[in-house]
Amino acid sequence: MVLRLRGEGHGWKGRFRGCGYRWTLSRKAIIDVLSSTKDHMSAEEIYNSVQKNYPSIGLATVYRTLELLVEMRVVMRLDFGDKRARYELAETFSSKDHHHHLVCNRCGKIIEYTEFIEDEVELLEKTEKGLSMKYHFKIDNHMIQFYGLCKACQ
Amino acid sequence: MVLRLRGEGHGWKGRFRGCGYRWTLSRKAIIDVLSSTKDHMSAEEIYNSVQKNYPSIGLATVYRTLELLVEMRVVMRLDFGDKRARYELAETFSSKDHHHHLVCNRCGKIIEYTEFIEDEVELLEKTEKGLSMKYHFKIDNHMIQFYGLCKACQ
DNA sequence: AATGATAATGAAAATCATTATCATTAAGAG
């Protein structure tokens, strides 16, 4: 009886095929980068990282793939107020716990916190319920962010 | 004894001068536009509106003024996921109550809600206290937004 | 009211992240 490892593939191919998309090297490469970083990378940073192993993959493909992954809800697109969009793997596909962000207005440092999350999530759920009731608004996403100055910047 | 009205000037000039800035027609015109709308206008929309009364004011000045007003904390810069930045008068200078936003992912409609705000703000304050304690992070701003589909778009 | 220092402005060019175009390549069904 041989133990057969499936490599990195956690069923990514199936997920893509299931949505009617093809499973390609570019897509794997980009997911790999997102899986192995703890940062919130911009499209260009992801492109640079992908380039190290696959110099032929173009920036446009990175943008296209990220858009697809956001649509598939595999990655979250984040906005921290610098001009570029930033991305991180969605909770389901990440090793990180559910967290929110603290953003330093001066140096741009991001702190992820998981404390207080329970209370926040509980309140958010209650609020979501009330809001969807009152405004007939179907909420599928929320965002909480705190802005200020990090320890080093004050 | 003559009643002397001070026109629109709620001490704007003093506020600007106090920060070392000059009080100019452009700045007045832009603040007037922001004061008399209930929308969340983009820079270009503000520019177009200003143009009606002051055709000589340029788009660059609108951008520059908005940046200044944000820095002075007179207006809030908002991001609703469409690409352009949007602006609204800060609570202190607005007739609107403290509110948060519901953003429709399809049509872009924005709903401002004031219900549940008390609970949210209370929780936010508690969280802010805890976070600044733990991370030595000086929080001066938060943002909460819900994304989903409005009644018409579901 | 006139002057002068310089902040503010308008017009236009420049930036920069993101998208669109289009010819070429490569998934993957059969």
Place this chain on the structure above:
DNA sequence: CTCTTAATGATAATGATTTTCATTATCATT
């Protein structure tokens, strides 16, 4: 292996925001 067509790379285009620079306007001072 072959064929259909989604996906890709290179590059041009777009669109919001910034920068540049010569000119104008604010306002403290005379």
